[in-house]
Amino acid sequence: MMTVFSRFKARPFILTTGALASAFFVNIAQAAHYPVQVQSCNRSVTFERAPQAAVANDVNLTEMMLALKLRDHMVGYTGVSGWKTLDPTLRKGVGKLPELSPKYPSKEVLLGADADFYFAGWNYGMRVGGGVTPATLAPLGIKVYELTESCIHIMHKPKVSMDDLYTDLLNLGNIFNVETRAKALVAGYQKELAAFQASLKPLPQAPKVFVYDSGEEQPFTAGRYGMPTALIEAAGGVNVADDVKKSWAQVGWESVIDRAPDIIVIVNYGDVTAQQKIDFLTHNPALQSIPAIKNKHFVVLQYVEATPGPRNIDAIKRLATAFRRDAS
Structure with missing residues (x-):
């Protein structure tokens, strides 16, 4: 009995010792990694440890965090339901994480969640001169990493x-001490994209593409610094608004007519559906000379595909397929 009892009592001690040893080595690894510095737009930000109460704004930034398996470091997300709906993929990914604010959060919302990190961008959860910026959150102990695409603001x-x-995925990997995971994810995206592009049939000429986000009096579109430009070019096309030196901007319909795009990319989100946008374009008499409208050459991208995030590779594939289909 004593022998059995002694062996029984020893097990939890051994397990506890193992757990303590594991925690010890994890702490050693953490200590060796930090502090780290990352470049966030025009700021160098130092992290003494991995954030434990992170908040991401918008669907695409939230999906970046989830792609890096950082949900356990998050206390919530913001800026989704005020404009969009959670699709099944994102709903499954966030699990029980709460949406702290349907639109841009206030400082009070972030403080109420005890946030120590805010992953956002300019016009992706922050506005120039607004109440929530890296400068206004710093005194509250909330560090900010800015979406690279948005730095043009x-x-x-x-x-x-x-x-x-x-860059964003690798920087997040550095911030949260999951560099190996981030590097593997990026390398996978790069390999997948390169293999896909190598398999593509060459186009006789690059199609001229216009991105239609919204707007009837004046269209809201992606310019030189907006992610759709990178997607279009990777798929073999040219954005007709490439000379617009902004990420997203309003332009005149006259300029769109003059540039005669072969294909129009519809960004789908919000209360106005993609089909309603297409109906507007195809029934507007002033736009009927545009080749894309005349030939009904439309490609629909979901908002989460058209903005920087894990679904960009699939978006490029859809665009490339449509460009070659419409060229035939």
Whole structure:
């Protein structure tokens, strides 16, 4: 009996010792990794440890966090249901994480969640001169990492490319000490995209593409620094608004008519459906000379595909397929 009892009592001690040893080595690894510095737009941000109460704004930024398996580091997300709905993929990914605010959060919302990290962007949860910015959150102990694509709102940056997405994923990997995971994810995206592009049939000429987000009096579109430009180019096309030196902007219908796009990309979100947008374009007499409208050459991208995030590769594939279908 004593022998059996002693062996029984020893087991939890061994397990506890193992758990303590594991925690010890994890802490050693954490200590070796930090502090780390990452570049966030025009700021260098130092992290002494991995954030434990992160908040991401918008569907695409939230999906970046989920793609890196960082849900356990999050206390919630913001800026989704006020404009969009959670699709099944995102709903499954966020699990029981609460939506803290349907639109842009206030400082009070972030403080109420005890947030220590806010992953957002300019016009993706923050506005220049607004109440929630890196400068206003710093005194509250909330560090901010800004979406690279959005940096054009506050500084000069190179033209948008897939590197914007890759940079964000790698920086998040560094911030949360999951660098190996982030590097593997980015390498996988790069390999998948390169293999797909190598398999594509060459186009006789690059199709001219216009991105239609919204607007009837004046269309709201993606310019030189908006992610759709990178997606269109990776698929073999040219954005007719490439000379618009903004990420997203209103333009005149006259300029769209003059540039005669071959294909129109519809960004689908919000109360006005993609089909309603197509109906507006096809029934507007002033736009009927546009080749894309005349030939009904439309491609629909969901908002989460058209903005920087894990679904960009699939978006490129859909665009490339449509470009070659419509060229035949």
